[in-house]
Amino acid sequence: MTKEISEGIGAFYHYYPRLTVVVTARAGERDNVMAVAWHMPVSKNPPLYAVSISPKRFTYELISKSGEFAINFLPASEAELVAAVGGSQGKEIDKFGMFKILKDRSLKIATPILRAAYAAYECKVVNDNLYGDHRLLVGEIIAVHWHEEAFTENTTLNLEKVSPTLYLGSDQYLDISECTVRTLDREACISYLKD
Numbered sequence: 048m049t050k051e052i053s054e055g056i057g058a059f060y061h062y063y064p065r066l067t068v069v070v071t072a073r074a075g076e077r078d079n080v081m082a083v084a085w086h087m088p089v090s091k092n093p094p095l096y097a098v099s100i101s102p103k104r105f106t107y108e109l110i111s112k113s114g115e116f117a118i119n120f121l122p123a124s125e126a127e128l129v130a131a132v133g134g135s136q137g138k139e140i141d142k143f144g145m146f147k148i149l150k151d152r153s154l155k156i157a158t159p160i161l162r163a164a165y166a167a168y169e170c171k172v173v174n175d176n177l178y179g180d181h182r183l184l185v186g187e188i189i190a191v192h193w194h195e196e197a198f199t200e201n202t203t204l205n206l207e208k209v210s211p212t213l214y215l216g217s218d219q220y221l222d223i224s225e226c227t228v229r230t231l232d233r234e235a236c237i238s239y240l241k242d
């Protein structure tokens with residue numbers, strides 16, 4: 048394989064595949080939902096979760112008004128929904144109505160969560176900063192929803208029950224229902240590689 052080097056970032060795709068979530072938001076009487084591939088856990092104590100959202104998104108407008116959002120982890124069987132909410136603008140349509148998205152009430156915030164989610168975080172915004180062309184919103188997780196059967200006793204995702212939505216970029220989604228899982232002992236790997 049030839050290795051290319053460039054000074055510019057170009058299409059900026061090298062970090063895919065990524066677990067893609069759906070962010071829900073509500074302000075006043077208006078609910079909205081969008082796909083987000085740029086998200087990450089930031090801290091365990093207190094529990095903080097960050098999403099990187101362009102200020103052009105209607106979802107951002109709602110979050111900046113309400114100071115809250117929810118992260119919804121959807122199974123791969125909902126990839127069509129992820130693509131639909133990531134390809135349509137809440138300023139123009141009511142995505143919940145148009146795509147017949149079922150929602151549930153949150154425990155501590157007004158923003159709904161998606162019924163199809165195998166896990167969801169209710170977040171209150173603790174920080175909102177502009178980095179380049181996106182805003183990095185850090186939310187404190189104040190309530191967590193999850194389907195017990197979606198996770199193993201080790202708290203890992205139970206791949207026999209649920210396949211996560213993994214986005215490869217360029218409108219491609221991965222099907223990892225036939226994947227192999229390897230459990231690696233860290234100490235054994237250190238000895239194996241150093242010898």
Ligand SMILES: Cc1cc2nc3c(=O)[nH]c(=O)nc-3n(C[C@H](O)[C@H](O)[C@H](O)COP(=O)(O)O)c2cc1C
Nearest residue numbers: 081082083084085100101104105106133135136137
């Ligand atoms: C798979 C996928 C991942 C996306 N990830 C992000 C993201 O991380 N941040 C972002 O600002 N937009 C992202 N988008 C684009 C938004 O979801 C899209 O612009 C959406 O229409 C915004 O909806 P809204 O205007 O109703 O908020 C993504 C789209 C797709 C399809």
